[in-house]
Amino acid sequence: MNWVDFSGNAYLVAFALYCFAFMFYVIAIAGSKWSNRESKTHTKKWGRIAFTVSSVGLGAQLVYFFTRWYGSGQIPTSNMYEFMSFLSMAIMIAFTIIYAIYRKPILGMFATPLTVIIVAYASVFPKDVQPLIPSLNSYWLKIHVTTAALGEAFFAVGFAAGLMYLLRVVDYTRKDAKARKEQRWIEFTMYVIVVVVGFIAIVFSFRGAGYEAHFTQENVSVDSAGQTNTTQEEVTYSLPPIFKPYNSEVVSMDSFLGMNKPLLETPSWMNGINAGRKLNTVIWSIIAGSILYGLLRLIFRKPLGAVISPHMDGVNPNDLDEISYRAIAIGFPVFTLGALIFAMIWAQEAWGRFWGWDPKEVWALITWLYYSVYLHFRLSRGWQGHRSAWLAVIGFVIVWFTLIGVNLIIAGLHSYAGV
Structure with missing residues (x-):
């Protein structure tokens, strides 16, 4: 059996299931208004269906990940297709953890389309298995990249909840x-x-x-x-x-x-x-x-915000604020380990120095400092609600620039990630 081809089929199945899960989350949140049914019962029923489908989709993507790993002989995180695919899977893992804590189906209405977009984004890059360049041929690839991506995935869930909060509380009238x-x-x-x-x-x-x-x-x-x-x-x-x-x-x-x-x-x-x-x-x-x-x-x-905002009625904004903060609070130490500590250890092993002011290193540090400031303002200054939500949204823009923009503008030791 060609395990790499099989992994590609599993990836398509995961993408389809995430699309269906998104539709079911929309039905769970907005469908009660369309059908004039009792809101809590309707939301609970369809929320359970949506979560089941998204969990099966996550299972299919895990099958993709491990079968591609087995078929290629290397962890599939070494180029943009593989990394963005892993990031989308990590977002679903982060969403599943946060959902298990708070049981809020509305979070799925924003987390699943974000995952769908990243899965589709990954698919535009070459899917061929590429041999590892010497600096990537290390067990630190498994440790550094996966933990950094998992931390960024929790930041993505925090972004989704922060955007939901803003759509919930901003009065378009x-x-x-x-x-x-x-x-x-x-x-x-x-x-x-x-x-x-x-x-x-x-x-x-x-x-x-x-x-x-x-x-x-x-x-x-x-x-x-x-x-x-x-x-x-x-x-x-x-x-x-x-x-x-x-x-x-x-x-x-x-x-x-x-x-x-x-x-x-x-x-x-x-x-x-x-x-x-x-x-x-x-x-x-x-x-x-x-x-x-x-x-x-x-x-x-x-405006699109005005289209979505009415469907947020009945959602407790304090819950969204708490979910956004909790996701970022979980992601921050994971990102610290993966993007800074493990990265510096690997840099010492691969290039003979812990820090070299490479553009990707600098922007990883900027991301870490930004979320450090977010947590400081949240815990020490009491920045909640609007301020916290906007910081969560802006933070993920910084994450996205670190992942994509740096490779576009600046050449560096991490430029292979743009291939």
Whole structure:
């Protein structure tokens, strides 16, 4: 049996089950209003069904994880496809733990779509098993990456609960300046989520159409002896090139809506691995996400936050505030171990130093300091409610930039994660 292929099938099953679980959570929360049934009984029944389905989905994803590990002979966390897949699984593990504590089905209505988005996001990256580079060939890969991702997963659940809190307490009927400002920021958060969905849609659309553009990029580097070395690299795009790679020439490209050549060149200061292709994808994601967001606004004729907010009636905001804090409080020590302590031990073993100001290391430290400040304000200053919720939402944006943005803008020792 080809265990890697089998793991891919299990991954698709998990994705489908998460989608169904999300629909069942929506029925659990909003369905009682549609059916005019007794709210608690309806929510409890469908919440149990949704949790069962999401748990089976988690089981299928665990099957994916261990069968891919067995088939490839290495833990599947070494590239973006494998890491983001593991992160989505870790979010479901974190959600399951928090759900077991609080028994709040509404949390599933936000945690499962977040998982679905990350599963779909992972699927746009190459799925082939890639040999481990020397610096990754260590048992610390299993320890460092898994614990760091699990800590980030709890931060993601904290983000979901924080966003839910804001959608619950913000009054969309108010028109004063303070209320409008808060409504705009919530709407911006919803827009960013739609842009991520647009990214997934646009990548799969062009990939399904078989679009390709090929470039030859010339890379110039200076070695330790001061000699200049020039190498050429083949770069392939699966989206029409609004931005071509820096210092590159077109080999061939498919025409799209009259676009027969790249419009712009990637700035030279964006020197992360495959920066041109990633920048091009980001621009297309914003375009696709903006179009999708505009269509949703036309359909609902109101901000997306205002569409979701009424379905939060009856939910105790204090429970959401507590869930957000509890998830972050659990994730913080796990992240500290995985992203800092274990990472430094591995860095000493792999590169001969505990700390080297690598961009990924710096942003991991920034993330840790941010959540340290969050816990300090929460416990020492009594920052609860709105302040705590916004800190939880902003914190996950920092996590996301650490995972994605650093690889786009800056080259470093962790740039292999962008492959």
